[in-house]
Amino acid sequence: MIDLGSLQFLPRIRPYNEPFWTRLREEGVFTIQQCAKCGERQFPPRLVCPKCGSREFTFEPLTGTATVYAFSRVMRAPAGYEVPRTLALVDLDEGFRVFTEIVGGNPVRCGDRVRLKPVPVDEMVTLYKFEPI
Amino acid sequence: MRKAYITGIAMSPVGRHDLLEHELLIPILIDALNDSELTLNDVQGFVMSHPRVYTKQRYFANWLTHQLRIKPSAILMEVMGDGLTGALAVRQAVQEVLLGNADVVLASAVSLETTVNTDLHLSFTLRALGDVDYTAPFGPTALAVMAMETNRYIYEYGAKIEDLHAIGVKNRLHASMNPIAQFRKPITIADIEASPMIVEPLHLYEVSPRSDGAAAVVVSSEPLGRPGRSIEVKAIGFDHTGVHMSDDRPGDMLDFGVVRGAADKVFKGSGVGLSDVDFFEIYAPAPIHEVLVTEALGLFPRGQGASAAAAGATRFDGLHPVSTSGGCICRGHPPLATPIYDICEVVTQLRGEAGERQVRSAEHGMTFTEMGMYNGTVSFLMGGAER
Numbered sequence: 294m295i296d297l298g299s300l301q302f303l304p305r306i307r308p309y310n311e312p313f314w315t316r317l318r319e320e321g322v323f324t325i326q327q328c329a330k331c332g333e334r335q336f337p338p339r340l341v342c343p344k345c346g347s348r349e350f351t352f353e354p355l356t357g358t359a360t361v362y363a364f365s366r367v368m369r370a371p372a373g374y375e376v377p378r379t380l381a382l383v384d385l386d387e388g389f390r391v392f393t394e395i396v397g398g399n400p401v402r403c404g405d406r407v408r409l410k411p412v413p414v415d416e417m418v419t420l421y422k423f424e425p426i
Numbered sequence: 427m428r429k430a431y432i433t434g435i436a437m438s439p440v441g442r443h444d445l446l447e448h449e450l451l452i453p454i455l456i457d458a459l460n461d462s463e464l465t466l467n468d469v470q471g472f473v474m475s476h477p478r479v480y481t482k483q484r485y486f487a488n489w490l491t492h493q494l495r496i497k498p499s500a501i502l503m504e505v506m507g508d509g510l511t512g513a514l515a516v517r518q519a520v521q522e523v524l525l526g527n528a529d530v531v532l533a534s535a536v537s538l539e540t541t542v543n544t545d546l547h548l549s550f551t552l553r554a555l556g557d558v559d560y561t562a563p564f565g566p567t568a569l570a571v572m573a574m575e576t577n578r579y580i581y582e583y584g585a586k587i588e589d590l591h592a593i594g595v596k597n598r599l600h601a602s603m604n605p606i607a608q609f610r611k612p613i614t615i616a617d618i619e620a621s622p623m624i625v626e627p628l629h630l631y632e633v634s635p636r637s638d639g640a641a642a643v644v645v646s647s648e649p650l651g652r653p654g655r656s657i658e659v660k661a662i663g664f665d666h667t668g669v670h671m672s673d674d675r676p677g678d679m680l681d682f683g684v685v686r687g688a689a690d691k692v693f694k695g696s697g698v699g700l701s702d703v704d705f706f707e708i709y710a711p712a713p714i715h716e717v718l719v720t721e722a723l724g725l726f727p728r729g730q731g732a733s734a735a736a737a738g739a740t741r742f743d744g745l746h747p748v749s750t751s752g753g754c755i756c757r758g759h760p761p762l763a764t765p766i767y768d769i770c771e772v773v774t775q776l777r778g779e780a781g782e783r784q785v786r787s788a789e790h791g792m793t794f795t796e797m798g799m800y801n802g803t804v805s806f807l808m809g810g811a812e813r
Contacts, residue, residue: 302552302562310559336674337560363679365573366626367565371552372545374565382574382672382679390676392556394564403581420563 303418310338312352318419321411324352325389336389357409359383359423361401362390383407383423397424430523431656432808434462434644435770440608440758442540443638447481448493451536451640455494458642463651464530466494471501471531473518475511475762479550480542500528508554509709511535512641512765513795513804517662519645534642537760547636556671569633571671571799572712573625579680579714580627583729587627591618592736593713594632594755600742601752603783608637608758632755634711639760641767649813657773660698660790660807663691667801685722685796688803692792696807700724703807704788705747705775707768709795711754716740719794720748742783750775750783765795769806776809 306314316324326338330347341348364381379395395401396410407423414420436457443450459465477486487504491497501522507514512535519533539547552562555571579585595615601607613631621630649656665687667673693699700723710716717731725746726734734740740748751757751771754764772791774780785791790809797803 302558304559304563337557362676363574363578365570365577367567367570367573368623368625369569370565370567371548373549378565380564380566380570380574384676388676389674390672391674392561392564392566392672403578414563422564 303414306417309340313338314418316352316354317411317421318413318417321409322354323357323385323409323421324354325387326350327353334389336391355385355387358426359385359391359407361395361403361405361407363403364395364401381407381423391421394420394422395424396422399425401425428524428526428647429812430520430659431646431649432643432659432769432773433646433650433656434458434460434464435642435773436461437606437641437767437770438639439606440637440639440760440767443538445538447477447483447486447536447538448490450538450638451534451642452490452494454640454642455532455534458532458534458644461651462644462646462656464644466496468530469496469532470499470528471519471522472496472498473501473503473505473515473522473531473533475515475535475537476504476506477536478538478542478762480538496532501531507802509761509797510765510795510802510804511762513769513793513806516643516645516766516769516806517664517804519643520659520662523645523647529647531645532642533645533766534640535763535766536640537762538638539636539760540638544636561671567625569625569628569712572714573628575679575718575798576627576712576714579717579732582680585729585732588615589732589736590713590717591615591629591632593716593732593740594618596735596741597749597753597756600750600783601756603781604752604757607752607756608635609752609756628712632713634754634759637758637760639758639763639767641763641770643766643769643773654813655777656813657776657808658810658812660810661692661696662807663688663803663805665691665803669801671799671801679799680718680728682718682722682796682798682803684801684803685719685794685805688794688805689723692805692807698790698807698810703790703792705742705750705772705785705791707751707753707771707791707793708749709754709764709768709793710749711759713755715796715798716748716753718798719796720746742785747785750780750785765793765804768793768795769808772806772808
């Protein structure tokens with residue numbers, strides 16, 4: 294059985310996605326993985342480019358501003374997660390949809406503008422939450 | 427050309443059962459065989475939903491064959507496809523019959539949910555729900571995603587939340603007439619509004635519970651038993667978007683295109699069209715999924731599915747009855763078995779054995795096991811004159 298005390302899931306940082314997590318943690322920027330061969334951009338980072346099969350990528354910084362596409366205010370969550378909390382799908386201005394949490398206390402609605410709010414979890418992991426602008 | 431018929435069905439009451447998996451399932455398997463006037467000796471194939479990880483006996487289907495002395499010479503397998511699982515089990519049974527591998531295949535599922543700690547359950551579902559590295563850290567639940575869809579629906583169309591609540595009321599009405607349903611006491615919109623908020627804007631009384639249940643169907647190559655009680659599986663459709671929960675390429679979360687995709691495959695070559703379908707049983711753990719499936723099918727214009735339902739169009743006596751069983755929300759939701767319960771409800775209706783909730787002149791019915799943001803759909807079309 295899994296230990297219930299350790300059930301807050303944290304990302305597995307691996308060589309292929311490490312630049313995303315490191316730049317989020319150290320520079321506070323949200324980067325997008327871009328294929329060095331065909332230019333395809335995608336989130337989250339993948340092991341291979343699903344368009345051309347290349348394994349060479351760069352990580353390009355985005356503005357970190359976004360619009361709330363959909364949200365919900367959660368009153369019941371798995372063990373290890375505080376409630377109430379606001380989960381959302383946000384559309385980054387550069388055209389990528391991201392599942393995230395909205396922090397900052399203010400209620401949000403569809404169409405609201407938000408910006409990246411890096412939230413450190415431990416020494417290795419900073420999560421990309423968003424806050425109202 | 428070979429055909430496949432559902433000749434026997436059985437379901438346990440949905441709710442809380444203080445039983446082990448086989449204690450709940452085995453009597454249902456026997457009942458389903460009795461319903462088609464067969465015995466365990468007649469079973470040539472046995473397919474079931476892969477049981478929950480909490481099930482102590484692993485390779486459960488294999489173990490059951492020994493318990494029952496079934497000899498599954500054509501096929502023995504457990505299938506898994508998250509919410510689609512029960513539907514895929516029946517689909518597999520139908521395919522074995524259509525391929526000529528067997529004349530009688532038993533398909534079944536058992537879900538024991540209430541004995542498992544809710545935190546543990548949510549943690550397990552969390553790992554299926556989204557990407558474990560990029561979604562799970564934020565702690566999503568399935569209902570949170572349905573709440574997002576509901577909020578977006580209200581935002582885009584100016585829909586009234588009362589119209590969505592009315593779907594919960596409709597499902598209670600249906601469940602009140604279904605002897606195996608978990609929640610049978612009729613309720614009002616005010617009752618829903620007074621029940622606790624689970625995930626804004628969804629209240630307790632309009633979301634699916636965690637339920638125990640077992641269901642089984644017998645799939646045969648010929649009609650069996652008393653005339654009129656064998657229901658042909660006319661077609662099965664599947665579609666999938668190739669997306670795990672939410673796509674990074676922004677799209678329209680309110681357009682369940684895979685529902686149309688699966689339905690198109692069902693209707694192609696079946697000689698039956700949407701207008702011939704008398705009722706629908708939809709896998710909908712929250713009201714918004716009934717709305718989005720009926721709109722995707724074109725039963726109602728986009729943005730009008732909720733108001734149409736509130737006006738009674740999806741009641742058992744309405745224009746397009748939806749989930750006459752009471753659906754996931756009120757019949758109850760033992761997830762691995764839910765799609766089989768839905769198939770059993772369609773069979774019950776087509777046999778004319780649905781009692782007070784009987785759809786008039788029901789000739790064709792469909793199921794939609796629909797995964798919302800998990801992006802897959804399985805649809806069964808059943809019925810027709812040959813029984």
